[in-house]
Amino acid sequence: MKLARIAERRGIPASPGIAIGPAFVLRRERLVIPEYRISADQVNAEVKRLERAFRDTRERLEAIREGMKDTGLVADIFDAQFLFLKDPTLLEHASRNIRSECLNAEWALQLELRRLEMLFESMSDAYIRERSSDVAFVVRRVLQCLMGREPEGLRNAPIGVIVVAEDLSTAELAQLTKGHVLAVVTEGGSRTSHVTIVARSLEIPAVVGLPDLVQSIADGTTLIVDGHAGCLIDDAEDATIAEFEKRRLYIEALDRQLLRYADLPAETRDGVRIRTLANVEQPLEIPHALEYGAEGIGLYRTEFLFMNRVDLPDEDEQVDAYMEILGAVAPYSAVIRTLDLGGDKLPIGIRGGDEPNPALGLRGVRMSMSRPAIFRVQLRALLRASVAGNLKILLPMVASSSEVDFARQVLSEVREDLERAGEPVASRVELGIMVETPAAALIADILAPRVDFISIGTNDLLQYTLAVDRGNEHVSYLYEPLHPANLRLIRSVCQAGRRAGIEVGMCGEMAGDPLHCWILTALGVGQLSMAPFSIPLLKKILRETSLSEARVLLEEVLRLPSAAEIRAHVEEHMLRRFPAEFEGMLPSR
């Protein structure tokens, strides 16, 4: 079954699900700022009016933040904006403009915003330049308040629309509710941005990172959003809409039907037990993950704790965050990965200089080695939190044994410090590594005896092995998990793990794709960590599989010369074996 690919845009799959509905395009209204002079005796009243607007704006934002407290979401996203709203400079300078020039409050504030924008613009630091948008957001809210305008937002959106926006502010995200909004598509955003996290936790399908949306989509256009594949189709023909509607109903039905597999073990007919784990970004997602049958957390990324903020999270804040995770998933284990931020996303305190090629730059464990103080604080927090559950620590971007030795050394020093200070620490905390560089895969036999577990991170491993940036449209078609080079690397990592007697798992998208689970099982991957919603289907397929037939498929595949032939062979085989499960899935590929 093939679908005509018309006007299909590819973005980043942010939150799964299919939605079909009319576009609601969020256009930023251009505020026309009134500019007039006031008389000298009105000055005090005008300053008061400005102060009141600041106060009201603050109260409003605080109310929104308060309303989001229960959800445990995004409250801290507001922090940068509050910092600026509370900052005396804005109000002081704007008031001075009123007093000295007899300007009306809106004009006075607007002038101050321009001055700040020019100042920020001239700064060499990209992080500060970006914060200029936080200031602009805050000023805009105050201006709207001064002018008696309601801030634009999703509240006015009719029920059952697909929201199209450049980006959604925190205040707008707070207004998202399931049922009201069918799906969200944005120009900005990434896998870890706020839009993604909020949409996922509300189970609203979302695709982010789609350029030129707002300009090119008219209100009311029928859109198809496929949050699994990360694509958006506008102006679809009726046949395409019908096809996706069928697929949507099909997936929903399948999901309901599959949920009964959630509580069953992922065990093949000949008794091989695979552990299915969940990748999560937020504690909020854990109940979902358990509902879908996760037997623990295979990857919790700590980047979110560090992003979109002015300062570093201190040790206590980190302890709280980690304890929440560990407690929520106990008695299952949670694999928490130490900080892996690219240079572009760091809070100001730990940003290095700009790097021409961040993917090959200072990130993951390399960053930890170059900034040991940050690493140490994180490890201390992790160990202090370890008493709340079953913690495993994962090191990202390892490429050599010295990095593992370094981390072990710091970990044992930190443990000694804590124990000496009488802090309770779990007696056993495993330390594992991500294998996501070809170097680590090739020396897996050297690394495996030094660690307690291995997790293969396929997203990066593939990019580095195939030398393909999957965000680059010219070469993204070369990004293929079933490439023989990738299969060979996985095989040798599994062999090294077996010899060292440690578990080899996999996180990354390959692990959650039901098409790959036979191959991975036959290669010897014992734990698969994925987006929670993928777990039930994977369990079903594994339960109807035997290791021996998976091995036959692997044998056949390893003899094939190219990724394309391997994919065709696996697709054909899996479609034949699981027609109901794959029929509805494959067209999206």
Add this chain to the structure above:
Amino acid sequence: MSRIEAEVQIQNELGLHLRAAAAFAKLAEGYRCEVSMRRDGLCANGKSIISLVTLAASKGTRVVVVAEGDDASEAVSALTELIERKFGEST
């Protein structure tokens, strides 16, 4: 009412950037006195992150911390110590 000044050198790698400015302003906020920071004829409100950042004081810049008010001397000693501790920034 007293006025206290102290000259210090910005020593952290990244200079008086946003995080450092936030730490400075937050600490300054805790004192009743007025706090400002001067550098080469520029003067910033010590309780305002925006204002501090616009000084663009990079590593090695000498700045003067000025406090005016009852608790000025406590404020200046705490704030200069913060700068000397490199704003608690990890290296």
